[in-house]
Amino acid sequence: DAKTTQPNSMESNEEEPVHLPCNHSTISGTDYIHWYRQLPSQGPEYVIHGLTSNVNNRMASLAIAEDRKSSTLILHRATLRDAAVYYCILRPYSGNTPLVFGKGTRLSVIA
């Protein structure tokens, strides 16, 4: 599986925007970039995904570099409820394959 690299941890102030980076230099042309987050003692939840173009949804925005070797998850206004581990995952366009989780970035939000 193509690997991703994320910082171990990041910190943000409440109400401020947060940019969570992810490097995936070995991404293949058919890999989708997925982001999930895991709140404490819960299963992961879907945040956003994209292929080439930037994506926006009610939770976040995903900015994808032109060469697709990196991406950034953007939380526009961090809240205390956004404190979680954020996982950047590549998933190939090839059937029902499982998500393979790396270590993710632990985001702390300070009030």
Added chain:
Amino acid sequence: GAVVSQHPSRVICKSGTSVKIECRSLDFQATTMFWYRQFPKQSLMLMATSNEGSKATYEQGVEKDKFLINHASLTLSTLTVTSAHPEDSSFYICSARESGTANTEAFFGQGTRLTVV
């Protein structure tokens, strides 16, 4: 949105006993479900792929006779931890997605915290 329900959320069992964890897709059918476990401060590790109507596929290092998986219907997969030992204490999580293309989001259960005493 689609929901995956996992039961129980917490279980404590004695060493040597077996524990069954259920994973249900509530409003969609899932021919494939995935089981993960997560130790404290670590990431999720894929244990096995559960296939409806056929045998599960286990990841390297996961004992198929210890972690029994049954996927008898399109909405239910079960994981049974047999002869549990304290080292099996972990957070077990299931996942499912509706059949479709690779860009379909995956839904996760709320997890089961297993403690073996």
